[in-house]
Every structure is written in C-alpha cells, then in structure tokens.
Amino acid sequence: MPEKVHTYFGDSYNESSNQAVKAVKAVPELTVVEDEGRKKRRNKKRKRDEATEEAQAQRDNVLVEKPVKAPSSAPEKVVTVPVGNKEPKHEPSTDQTSAPKPKPKSFADTKTNFTSLREKANALYELRKKLPIFGHADEIRQRLRDRDVMLLVGETGSGKSTQIPQFLVNEFWCRPTPAKVLQEDGSEKSITVGGCIAITQPRRVAAISLARRVAEEMGTPLGSSSPASKVGYSVRFDTSTSPSTRVKFLTEGMLLQEMLHDPWLTKYSAVVVDEVHERGINVDLVAGFLRNLVSGKREGRGGVPLKVVVMSATADMESLMGFFQEGFQEQEQEQQQGQKQLSNGTENGENGENSEQNSMAISACHIKGRQFPVKTIYSPEPVHDFVDAALKIIFQIHYKEPMPGDILVFLTGQETVENLENLVNEYAIGMDPSLPKILVLPLFAALPQAAQQRVFAPAPPRTRKVILATNIAETSVTVSGVRYVVDCGKAKVKQFRTRLGLDSLLVKPISKSAAIQRKGRAGREAPGQCFRLYTEKDYLALDETNTPEILRCDLTQALLNMKARGVDDIVRFPFLTRPPREALEKALLQLLNIDALQDDGSISDVGLHLAKLPLSPTLGRVLLAASENGYDCLLDVIDIISCLSVENIFLNTTSEEKKEAAETARRDLYRREGDHLTMLSTVRAYAGENVDRKVWAERHLVSHRAMQSVMDVRKQLRSQCRSAKMLPREETTGHYPDPSPDLILQSFLSGFATNTARLVPDGSYRTIVGNQTVAIHPSSVLFGKKVEAILYNEFVFTNRSYARGVSAVQMDWVGEALAGR
DNA sequence: GAGCACTGC
Numbered sequence: 001m002p003e004k005v006h007t008y009f010g011d012s013y014n015e016s017s018n019q020a021v022k023a024v025k026a027v028p029e030l031t032v033v034e035d036e037g038r039k040k041r042r043n044k045k046r047k048r049d050e051a052t053e054e055a056q057a058q059r060d061n062v063l064v065e066k067p068v069k070a071p072s073s074a075p076e077k078v079v080t081v082p083v084g085n086k087e088p089k090h091e092p093s094t095d096q097t098s099a100p101k102p103k104p105k106s107f108a109d110t111k112t113n114f115t116s117l118r119e120k121a122n123a124l125y126e127l128r129k130k131l132p133i134f135g136h137a138d139e140i141r142q143r144l145r146d147r148d149v150m151l152l153v154g155e156t157g158s159g160k161s162t163q164i165p166q167f168l169v170n171e172f173w174c175r176p177t178p179a180k181v182l183q184e185d186g187s188e189k190s191i192t193v194g195g196c197i198a199i200t201q202p203r204r205v206a207a208i209s210l211a212r213r214v215a216e217e218m219g220t221p222l223g224s225s226s227p228a229s230k231v232g233y234s235v236r237f238d239t240s241t242s243p244s245t246r247v248k249f250l251t252e253g254m255l256l257q258e259m260l261h262d263p264w265l266t267k268y269s270a271v272v273v274d275e276v277h278e279r280g281i282n283v284d285l286v287a288g289f290l291r292n293l294v295s296g297k298r299e300g301r302g303g304v305p306l307k308v309v310v311m312s313a314t315a316d317m318e319s320l321m322g323f324f325q326e327g328f329q330e331q332e333q334e335q336q337q338g339q340k341q342l343s344n345g346t347e348n349g350e351n352g353e354n355s356e357q358n359s360m361a362i363s364a365c366h367i368k369g370r371q372f373p374v375k376t377i378y379s380p381e382p383v384h385d386f387v388d389a390a391l392k393i394i395f396q397i398h399y400k401e402p403m404p405g406d407i408l409v410f411l412t413g414q415e416t417v418e419n420l421e422n423l424v425n426e427y428a429i430g431m432d433p434s435l436p437k438i439l440v441l442p443l444f445a446a447l448p449q450a451a452q453q454r455v456f457a458p459a460p461p462r463t464r465k466v467i468l469a470t471n472i473a474e475t476s477v478t479v480s481g482v483r484y485v486v487d488c489g490k491a492k493v494k495q496f497r498t499r500l501g502l503d504s505l506l507v508k509p510i511s512k513s514a515a516i517q518r519k520g521r522a523g524r525e526a527p528g529q530c531f532r533l534y535t536e537k538d539y540l541a542l543d544e545t546n547t548p549e550i551l552r553c554d555l556t557q558a559l560l561n562m563k564a565r566g567v568d569d570i571v572r573f574p575f576l577t578r579p580p581r582e583a584l585e586k587a588l589l590q591l592l593n594i595d596a597l598q599d600d601g602s603i604s605d606v607g608l609h610l611a612k613l614p615l616s617p618t619l620g621r622v623l624l625a626a627s628e629n630g631y632d633c634l635l636d637v638i639d640i641i642s643c644l645s646v647e648n649i650f651l652n653t654t655s656e657e658k659k660e661a662a663e664t665a666r667r668d669l670y671r672r673e674g675d676h677l678t679m680l681s682t683v684r685a686y687a688g689e690n691v692d693r694k695v696w697a698e699r700h701l702v703s704h705r706a707m708q709s710v711m712d713v714r715k716q717l718r719s720q721c722r723s724a725k726m727l728p729r730e731e732t733t734g735h736y737p738d739p740s741p742d743l744i745l746q747s748f749l750s751g752f753a754t755n756t757a758r759l760v761p762d763g764s765y766r767t768i769v770g771n772q773t774v775a776i777h778p779s780s781v782l783f784g785k786k787v788e789a790i791l792y793n794e795f796v797f798t799n800r801s802y803a804r805g806v807s808a809v810q811m812d813w814v815g816e817a818l819a820g821r
Numbered sequence: 822g823a824g825c826a827c828t829g830c
Binding site for chain 2 (some may be wrong): 475713
C-alpha cells in the first residue's frame with residue numbers, strides 16, 4: 001500500500017478561527033423604509049438613461065485621466081484587468097519594501113539587455129524571499145525527488161503559482177532525458193523526454209501575467225521575444241515560447257489540446273495544475289489523463305517519470321489524495337498479478353526506503369497564505385431582500401467606519417447590481433454633506449470594457465468607492481483598496497439539464513469555499529470586515545465546495561476529447577467526480593448522432609477532426625457539413641460560427657429610445673431569415689469596414705470587443721480549414737458572392753437537427769424532439785414572428801424556456817436532417 | 822421582453 005504522508009507547514013487553515021461577530025446593529029441615523037413610490041420605481045423596469053458603450057466610454061475618459069498609482073509588481077498572481085498591459089497589483093508584502101525599483105518596462109525595450117534583466121531579478125529576489133512558501137523550497141524539492149505526485153494547498157498570497165516552477169526547474173529530473181520508445185510497427189525510436197515544466201491556469205490573463213512575472217524574477221526575456229527566453233506562455237490566439245522555454249504557463253484547454261497531439265506529454269518533466277479548487281471541467285479531464293499517465297507504465301515516455309503537482313487554494317485535498325492513490329493501487333494490483341509477487345512485500349513504513357514504493361506515494365503540503373485578518377459579521381436573522389439589506393449595510397459601514405476603505409458588494413446579476421446602484425445613489429443625495437462622498441461603481445461581465453476599468457482607478461479624495469459586482473470579482477478581477485465585503489450569499493449558476501437538453505440559469509446559494517473566497521477580498525491590503533447577508537446557521541448549511549462543472553454541463557465535448565485520446569471505455573475513466581450515467585449516455589448518443597463515433601463507440605475520422613477544432617462538437621459538425629457545400633458556403637458558415645462561439649455581438653438596449661436607435665442603426669444588418677444570416681451580414685459589414693471599425697461598431701450598437709473576438713476566431717478557423725484542405729491555400733480576399741441562405745441553414749441543420757421547433761396552431765413553438773414549449777428569445781430578430789419551423793443555437797431556461805440564436809427553416813429540411821442520421 | 826463566470830493547435 002502506498003503510504004500517505006501528510007505534512008503541514010505553518011498553521012493549519014481554519015475558517016472559524018476568525019472571530020464571528022454576530023448582530024448587525026442598526027444605524028440610528030439611517031432608516032431604510034421603502035415608500036410606495038420607490039417600490040413602484042423598483043418594480044418597474046428601470047427607466048434610467050441607459051449608458052451605451054459610447055456614453056460610458058466618454059465618462060471613462062474623464063475618469064481615466066486621473067493619475068493611477070504606479071503599479072509595482074506582485075509575488076502571487078493576478079490582476080486580471082481584462083484589457084491592457086497593467087502590471088500585477090500590490091500585494092501586502094510589496095508595501096514594506098522601500099527599495100526603489102525601476103518602473104516595469106516592456107520587454108521589447110530590454111530584450112537584448114540581459115544585465116538589466118539580471119539586476120531586476122536580483123531586486124525581486126528580496127521580495128521572493130519574504131513569501132510564505134519560500135522557506136519550504138528545499139522540502140518541496142526533496143518531496144518531489146522521492147515521489148512523483150505532490151498535492152499542495154497554498155492559500156492566497158502564499159506565492160505558489162510563481163515560486164513552485166522556479167523551485168523545480170533546475171532539479172536533476174527536470175533535464176531533457178534521452179529515451180527509447182516502442183513504435184507501432186515494433187521498432188524502437190530514440191526521443192528526448194522532458195526538460196520543461198507546464199503550469200496550467202483556468203484563465204488566459206492569469207497565464208500571461210504569471211509568465212511575465214516569473215520571467216522577471218528569473219531574469220530572462222519573456223516568450224518569443226528572444227531565443228534565450230526560458231519562460232513562455234500559451235493561450236488561445238497567443239502563444240509565446242522560445243526554443244529554450246523551460247517554464248510554460250498555459251490554459252487548461254491548451255494543455256488538453258497539446259495532449260491530443262502528444263498524449264505522453266513528452267516535452268514535459270512536470271505538470272503543475274493550479275487552481276484546482278475552481279473545478280472547471282478541463283481540470284477534471286487533465287487530472288484523469290495525468291493519473292493514467294503517472295500510474296501507468298510510462299511506455300510512451302521511455303519510462304521517464306512525469307512529476308505532477310496539484311495545487312489548490314482550499315484545504316479539500318482528501319478526495320484528490322484518494323484519487324491518485326487509487327491509480328497507484330490499481331497499478332500495483334496489476335503488477336502483482338503480472339509478476340507473481342516479487343518480494344514478500346515488506347510493508348513500507350512512513351520513511352520506507354524502497355524507492356519504487358516511494359515514487360508511488362503522494363506527498364501533501366499546506367502553506368499558510370498571507371492575508372490580513374477579516375472579521376465576519378453575520379446577519380442575526382434570515383434576509384428576504386438582499387438588495388435592501390445590502391443598502392443598509394453599505395451606509396452603516398460608510399457612517400461608522402474610517403476612511404480609507406472601499407466596499408465590495410457581491411450580488412447575483414446585472415439586474416440586482418443596477419437596482420442597488422440606483423438605491424445607493426438616491427440615498428447618497430440626502431447624506432450629511434460633512435461625510436465623505438460615495439462613488440458607486442457597477443461591475444459585471446457585460447459591462448463595456450472602459451466602464452469596467454473605472455473600478456480600478458483610485459477613489460477621488462474624500463470619496464469611498466462602493467463596487468457592486470457579480471461573481472466576476474470572486475476570481476477574475478482583483479480590486480485594490482477594498483476593506484469591506486458585503487456578501488449576499490448567492491450567485492447565478494448555469495446548470496445543464498440532461499433530460500431536457502437545456503441550460504438553466506438559476507440563483508443558488510454559494511458554497512462555503514466561495515464565501516471564504518469572497519471574504520478574502522477584504523483582507524488583501526489591510527485588516528477587513530465581511531458582512532454576510534445570511535445567518536451563521538445558513539453559512540454552516542452551505543455546501544463545502546462549488547459543484548464541479550462536470551456535473552453541471554453538457555458532456556459532449558469532454559467525451560469527444562476522451563475518445564480522441566483513446567479512452568474507449570468511458571465508464572472506466574478515472575473521473576475526479578463521476579457524472580451521472582444518464583449524462584454520459586446522452587453525450588455519447590449526441591456524438592453518435594453527428595457521426596463523431598462509429599457504431600461500436602470508437603472514434604470516427606469525423607470525430608478526430610472535430611476534437612481538434614476549437615468549437616463545440618455540434619458547431620464543428622456544421623463546419624464540416626458546410627465544407628461539402630462549397631467554399632463560399634463554408635466561408636459564410638465560418639463567419640456565423642465565429643459569432644456563435646463568442647459573447648453576444650449586439651449590445652443590450654434597455655431603454656425604449658436606445659432600442660429604437662438600435663433598430664434604425666441595425667436595419668441594414670437585419671435579415672428576415674433570422675439571427676444566423678443577420679450575424680453573417682454583420683461580420684461582412686464589419687470586416688469590410690476599412691476606415692474605423694470601432695466607430696462602425698459604436699454606430700451600429702455592436703460590441704466592438706465581441707467583434708474583435710469574432711475576427712480572432714474567424715482567422716483561426718479559416719487557417720485550420722486551409723490546413724485541412726477544406727479551403728484553398730491562399731486567403732481569399734475582396735468580393736464575396738451573395739450568400740445562399742438555404743445552403744447555410746441546411747448546413748446548420750446537420751449539427752442542430754434536434755435543436756428545432758415547429759409552430760403549433762395556438763401560435764407557440766414546440767420542440768420537434770420532446771414536444772416542449774419554447775419561446776423565441778427577445779434578443780432575436782425573429783422575436784414575435786411566426787414561421788413554419790425554427791432552428792436554434794441554444795435552449796435556455798431563465799424565467800421561462802427560450803430559444804436563442806434563431807432562424808426560420810422549412811419542415812422538410814428538418815425531416816431530411818433527422819432522417820439522415 | 823431579457824443578459825453568472827470562465828475557456829479551446
């Protein structure tokens with residue numbers, strides 16, 4: 001039996017060690033009683049002059065001109081300002097070092113100046129030494145010399161993401177190693193295995209900013225800027241590595257994609273999987289593949305071991321420990337069966353010297369983070385309206401607590417954010433003028449980029465920032481200056497319902513781990529307070545961790561990836577969390593329907609092709625179908641698919657006037673065939689705009705940011721189609737013939753034959769498979785229209801069932817598409 | 822009459 005070794009560094013983490021202070025005292029100066037008028041105003045759909053991207057941008061320009069604190073750099077990750085070249089924000093530690101540092105310069109300026117890189121790295125070394133993890137470097141190295149798998153709990157601020165790769169990169173096992181592998185024809189081939197460390201991240205911005213930081217610390221140029229660069233990154237649309245890359249940050253999806261081409265990860269000596277606690281579906285796949293890799297015979301690596309480090313911010317490591325142990329146990333059993341008991345197994349003690357046994361054991365470490373203490377204050381009784389409760393607490397904090405100290409409020413969605421924004425602004429008008437001012441800043445993903453940036457500008461003098469955010473602020477964005485967190489305890493969660501084949505977006509209680517994460521946002525720069533708008537009893541009843549995405553999403557793509565990796569028996573795949581059988585079966589059926597699998601369940605040529613496309617299997621299938629309808633059809637379908645695989649390209653129009661303006665501005669873009677052809681005409685018009693695309697987008701109330709992504713995807717898909725000989729080698733430019741709507745929509749039906757509905761006599765639509773009622777989403781150009789049958793991209797449930805991304809089709813096309821399977 | 826957050830050679 002492999003021996004489990006627990007090692008705890010520092011104090012163990014304990015959420016309840018923070019003194020819980022109960023009872024929220026009412027603020028005498030403020031009574032929040034809603035009058036009738038206000039209630040009406042809130043209940044009505046907000047009529048406030050809705051800020052368009054243009055208007056927001058104008059506001060921003062004013063604000064952005066204020067001096068932004070010169071950023072120093074951060075030992076631990078992050079800053080994920082979604083745009084621009086912002087450097088990482090302050091961590092507590094950097095405040096204490098007064099060593100004057102040169103302002104970070106772009107590597108373009110310094111790429112030949114290795115002396116200055118070295119000087120900078122030397123300066124940064126002093127900061128690295130102060131990180132909680134730094135003193136454990138030798139221990140961590142020793143553990144990985146003895147064993148192949150290490151689990152590491154590193155709390156926020158421990159420095160794990162930047163330091164672990166640097167601790168390991170010069171280890172003997174991290175050198176490129178010559179090896180011989182058996183080829184399919186039975187001959188041996190000499191290859192080089194290892195030499196590089198991969199560190200996976202759930203988000204692109206994190207991968208890039210970590211790579212930049214680690215390059216600075218190591219005194220090496222970043223990525224492809226120099227052939228001598230030792231640190232690089234790889235994310236979609238942006239890979240920056242050099243022949244000398246030893247440390248590579250990449251997104252989880254990118255590693256999966258690499259594994260399709262190199263199943264044994266022969267480039268790597270180690271894979272570090274970071275942020276496992278977020279439990280995106282890609283992490284589950286990576287973990288399963290890695291377990292098979294480390295506990296198998298390593299034949300594809302010529303026997304060279306692969307070291308695996310799994311890192312998480314929360315202490316739930318037992319399941320991971322069991323997960324990897326199970327793999328080793330299975331391997332052991334196989335070995336014992338195979339070779340009839342080699343020795344009379346002297347059971348290994350804690351410090352057993354049998355190296356074979358040791359490399360199979362798993363080591364676990366716990367590194368205390370560096371956070372300031374945050375006091376938790378629970379609501380004394382259950383809260384019914386968290387918007388009102390948040391309003392009270394915001395003013396309570398503002399009246400009682402000293403400046404500085406901004407307030408971050410976690411809400412569920414755009415609607416609650418905007419409601420509370422109005423309420424706070426109304427109350428702030430009547431505030432005692434001797435008090436500091438309040439600046440309310442909304443923050444959610446659909447907000448135009450420029451408006452998001454306002455959150456990062458420091459507050460004007462004598463002003464307290466109140467940031468009203470969705471859970472975008474939980475992981476993706478770090479706002480400095482926050483000392484007070486108000487947590488409503490809820491979030492909108494997307495859940496795929498297998499039986500109905502539909503996505504639901506519902507407000508649900510968050511997990512304890514998310515609550516702790518939210519609370520932590522108050523203690524990044526100074527001691528803070530976290531006001532939970534729920535009782536302690538409610539808190540204790542929350543789930544420990546977030547529901548893993550693999551239990552909440554459509555598994556079609558995940559299964560296709562597994563099949564393409566040669567996992568034939570899905571039931572035997574080591575799932576970190578096993579999805580219900582029904583969900584797996586549904587996904588398999590879907591893959592059969594689009595010809596991605598052969599009848600015996602093994603992957604088909606179509607499936608192999610689909611797995612390599614950066615698209616969902618259904619959209620990929622549409623692409624292949626379109627390629628059979630000629631180059632022109634394929635080019636048009638690529639434009640549409642590009643729109644469908646990014647966020648909404650049309651800006652929301654909440655007010656009546658804006659809506660009318662949008663109607664007028666977009667009139668020349670709308671197509672009566674539906675949303676698909678409307679997207680096509682939009683891409684064509686945008687791509688054909690040679691003067692100023694940004695201005696064009698603003699004029700048409702089209703999201704410029706979304707269109708930039710569309711163009712990235714379009715370019716990627718076109719280039720992939722050219723490599724696959726589906727398009728001619730040269731980029732076709734210039735004039736395109738008029739599209740053929742019938743051919744385009746028929747191509748879509750070959751992937752989406754089951755996403756169709758027909759008009760029934762009562763005027764509503766019923767799905768053709770399942771006979772469920774579905775309404776056309778109000779954002780569709782077909783909203784309110786009646787046609788024989790519709791094809792839709794998405795079936796979602798919010799307040800009711802909606803079809804999104806809708807086009808009109810003929811019933812006999814649908815019949816043909818369904819019969820064709 | 823409506824928009825939680827991520828991500829892909």
